[in-house]
Amino acid sequence: MEPPQPVTVGRAVEALDLGTCVSADPEALIAGAQVSDLLSYVMAEGQRGQVWVTIQTHPNIVAVAGLAGMHAIIIAGGFEPEPETIARAEEEGMGLFTSAQTAYLLAGKLYELGVR
Amino acid sequence: MDTRRLAHHEFPILGRAYFLGGRASTSVKQVLREAGVDDAAIRRIAVACYEAEMNVVLHARSGYMAVDIYPDRVTIAVIDKGPGIENVDLAMTPGWSSATDEARALGFGAGMGLPNIREQADAMDIRTAKGDGVQLFLTFKREVTDDGAPPTGDSGTRG
Numbered sequence: 001m002e003p004p005q006p007v008t009v010g011r012a013v014e015a016l017d018l019g020t021c022v023s024a025d026p027e028a029l030i031a032g033a034q035v036s037d038l039l040s041y042v043m044a045e046g047q048r049g050q051v052w053v054t055i056q057t058h059p060n061i062v063a064v065a066g067l068a069g070m071h072a073i074i075i076a077g078g079f080e081p082e083p084e085t086i087a088r089a090e091e092e093g094m095g096l097f098t099s100a101q102t103a104y105l106l107a108g109k110l111y112e113l114g115v116r
Numbered sequence: 117m118d119t120r121r122l123a124h125h126e127f128p129i130l131g132r133a134y135f136l137g138g139r140a141s142t143s144v145k146q147v148l149r150e151a152g153v154d155d156a157a158i159r160r161i162a163v164a165c166y167e168a169e170m171n172v173v174l175h176a177r178s179g180y181m182a183v184d185i186y187p188d189r190v191t192i193a194v195i196d197k198g199p200g201i202e203n204v205d206l207a208m209t210p211g212w213s214s215a216t217d218e219a220r221a222l223g224f225g226a227g228m229g230l231p232n233i234r235e236q237a238d239a240m241d242i243r244t245a246k247g248d249g250v251q252l253f254l255t256f257k258r259e260v261t262d263d264g265a266p267p268t269g270d271s272g273t274r275g
Binding site: 037038039040041043044048054056058059060061062063064066067068069084092 | 137139141142162166170222223224228229232
């Protein structure tokens with residue numbers, strides 16, 4: 001089996017057909033992902049350059065992703081971020097995307113793309 | 117231990133303001149970066165500060181976070197006016213939480229706060245009594261080069 005190719009944020013956004021609330025550097029390489037709705041868990045396990053799939057929509061997710069040095073947050077399940085969440089993501093330069101797909105499916109697609 | 121304090125900053129924390137939570141920690145991360153603290157230390161400090169800040173937000177009326185940067189370490193103090201912790205050993209138990217259902221629904225209150233802080237910090241001292249708030253003191257060693265100077269220049273500013 002061939003080793004997975006590096007996946008950029010831009011490629012993931014296109015392949016997963018994500019809605020863009022706040023864009024992120026499309027050339028940034030995704031260094032893995034977290035799927036969780038517990039903020040402390042993501043704070044402890046999240047790593048620089050990862051993306052985070054969650055159904056939480058409040059502004060605190062931007063603080064967590066920013067402190068962990070992540071590239072972007074993907075809000076799954078058709079949930080929409082609160083206006084304050086979008087404002088804070090813009091302020092901190094954090095990518096913020098949405099999808100109607102479940103977190104499970106999004107995680108599977110990210111893995112299939114080559115995100116490890 | 118090097119006693120030269122290079123910078124001191126304080127950031128307020130508002131109790132109950134869930135959605136503002138993380139602002140103080142984000143500010144701390146910013147000043148550490150500006151002071152040239154190494155990335156690994158910043159990462160550990162950011163995790164601990166976030167958890168400590170959210171403890172104040174979730175449980176106290178108000179508080180503040182103070183950061184002191186020394187050539188060989190960073191110290192953080194998180195002081196709050198709140199109900200205090202009745203049983204610190206219990207609060208240190210992973211999974212134990214006194215957070216409200218509302219907070220839990222938002223993804224807080226996993227009972228990982230104090231255990232996460234203890235894991236990240238090189239030293240941790242917690243002083244509290246029921247009804248008397250919480251005073252949390254943390255020390256993080258930073259990477260120092262052979263000549264004793266930090267890897268990159270310190271700004272030396274005092275906030």
